[in-house]
Amino acid sequence: WRFFLSKVNSDFAFRLYKIVVSGGQSQNVFFSPLSVSTALAALSLGAGGETHQQLFSGLGFNGSVFTSQGMHLAFHDLMQNLNQRSGVDLDVGTALYIHDTFKTYPEFLENLKLFYLSDGSSVDFTKTTETINQINTYVSEKTHGKISKFIQNLSPGTIMCLLSYIYFKGKWSIPFNPRMTREDQFHVDKETTVPVQMMFVDDYFYSYYDHQLSVRVLRLNYKDSFSMILALPYTNITHLEETLHPYHLTKWQIFMSERKYNVFLPKLTLKTSYTMKALLAKMGFKDMFTDEANFSGISDGNLSVSEVIHKATLDVDEVGTEATAVTGIFGLGSAPLFPETLQFNRPFMMFIVNQKTNDVLFMGKIVNPAISEVNQ
Numbered sequence: 001w002r003f004f005l006s007k008v009n010s011d012f013a014f015r016l017y018k019i020v021v022s023g024g025q026s027q028n029v030f031f032s033p034l035s036v037s038t039a040l041a042a043l044s045l046g047a048g049g050e051t052h053q054q055l056f057s058g059l060g061f062n063g064s065v066f067t068s069q070g071m072h073l074a075f076h077d078l079m080q081n082l083n084q085r086s087g088v089d090l091d092v093g094t095a096l097y098i099h100d101t102f103k104t105y106p107e108f109l110e111n112l113k114l115f116y117l118s119d120g121s122s123v124d125f126t127k128t129t130e131t132i133n134q135i136n137t138y139v140s141e142k143t144h145g146k147i148s149k150f151i152q153n154l155s156p157g158t159i160m161c162l163l164s165y166i167y168f169k170g171k172w173s174i175p176f177n178p179r180m181t182r183e184d185q186f187h188v189d190k191e192t193t194v195p196v197q198m199m200f201v202d203d204y205f206y207s208y209y210d211h212q213l214s215v216r217v218l219r220l221n222y223k224d225s226f227s228m229i230l231a232l233p234y235t236n237i238t239h240l241e242e243t244l245h246p247y248h249l250t251k252w253q254i255f256m257s258e259r260k261y262n263v264f265l266p267k268l269t270l271k272t273s274y275t276m277k278a279l280l281a282k283m284g285f286k287d288m289f290t291d292e293a294n295f296s297g298i299s300d301g302n303l304s305v306s307e308v309i310h311k312a313t314l315d316v317d318e319v320g321t322e323a324t325a326v327t328g329i330f331g332l333g334s335a336p337l338f339p340e341t342l343q344f345n346r347p348f349m350m351f352i353v354n355q356k357t358n359d360v361l362f363m364g365k366i367v368n369p370a371i372s373e374v375n376q
Helices: 002-022 033-044 049-058 068-083 106-116 128-142 237-243 246-255 277-282
Strands: 029-031 089-099 118-123 160-171 182-187 193-210 215-221 226-233 257-266 268-275 308-316 320-329 340-343 348-354 359-366 373-375
Touching (some): 002 029, 002 068, 002 237, 002 246, 002 277, 002 359, 029 033, 029 268, 033 068, 033 089, 033 106, 033 308, 033 320, 033 359, 068 089, 068 106, 089 106, 106 118, 118 128, 160 359, 193 246, 215 257, 226 237, 237 348, 268 277, 268 359, 308 359, 320 359
Parallel strands (some): 089 118, 257 340, 268 373
Antiparallel strands (some): 089 160, 160 320, 182 193, 193 215, 215 226, 226 348, 268 308, 308 320
16 A cells, blocks of 8 residues: 555656646745645545546546545555654644534544544634634644744635645754855856855765766665655756656665765755645646535535645755645756765755655755745
C-alpha cells in the first residue's frame, strides 16, 4: 500500500508543481503536495457521482489497485506513520469547521475522524471575526506559530471549512558550521545577483550527476530517514522543470554515491500562499466548484467548494529545516576538484522526502532567495 500510495502521490505532486509554475515561471515556489492531496482525499469521503470520480481520478487513483476505501485506508496508514516518527518534529492532520445549524451526516464526520484524524468544531460562520480568529488560532498552534493568519476573510454564507496541515522540523544529520556562514551572491539570472547568507559544510554526502537532465543532485539527510534533495541544473531551471518526472527522483536515489563535498547553500526563509481553485480545475477537479457538485455524502443540501487555499512556509538554517503547510478547502561547469564544491548560488529545485516511503512532503524551487513572500 505504501509503495502504491507514494507512487500515486508523487505523480500528483509533479502534476501539481507543473500547474503551479505555469502561473509564475520566475517566482520562488514552495508547497506541500501531500497536504493538498490529503485535503482532497478527505473531501472525497463526502462526494458522490461525477464529483467523486473527478476527485478519485484527479488524485491519480484511476486505474490503480485502490478502491475508495483502500485509498482512505492508505492515507490513514501514511498519516499514522508520519505522526509516529520521533527523530523529527512532525505533525500531520485535518480539521473540519461546520456551521452550527447545518446538519451533516454522522457517517461523514465519523469517517473523517477515523481515516483523516480530523478534529471537528461547530462554529457560527455569521460571526466572521470570531470564527476567523478561532480557525487561525488552531492553524497557528498546529504549525507552531509559522502560519498565523491562514484565513483573512470568510463569506458569511460559508457552511463548512476543511483544513489539512503538515508541520515539519528536522535537524541535519551533518549540520552546517554557523561560524562559516558569510554573505555571498546568488545569481537569479544572467543580469541579476542578490546578496544571501551562504552556509558552508564540508563532509561526505550522497550525490548524483544526471547527464540526461544536466543536473547535479545532492541529498542532505535529517534524522529519522527524512532528507532534503537539492537539484542544481547546469542549463536553465525551466528545462529541468519541463522534463522532470517522478521516476527521476527514484532514479537519483538509486544511483547516488557518497563522496566528500564542499557544500554552499543559502539560508532560506519563505512564505507562500496559493488560491488553488483555477489550478485544481485545470487538473480535472471541476465539478466540486460548480452547481454540478455532488456532496451527497455530507448532507442532503446543495453544497459546492468556493475556494481552496494553500499556504506554506520554509526555514533553512545551519541546524536544519522548518517547513509547514496548510491547505484549506473553500556557463557553469568546472573540472572536479577534490573535494568537489557544490555551490547553490543559482536557481535550484528542492524536495523534502520521507526516505522510508519515498513520499514527497514538500517541493519547490528557489529562484530568488531575497524574496521571502509569494502570493499566487
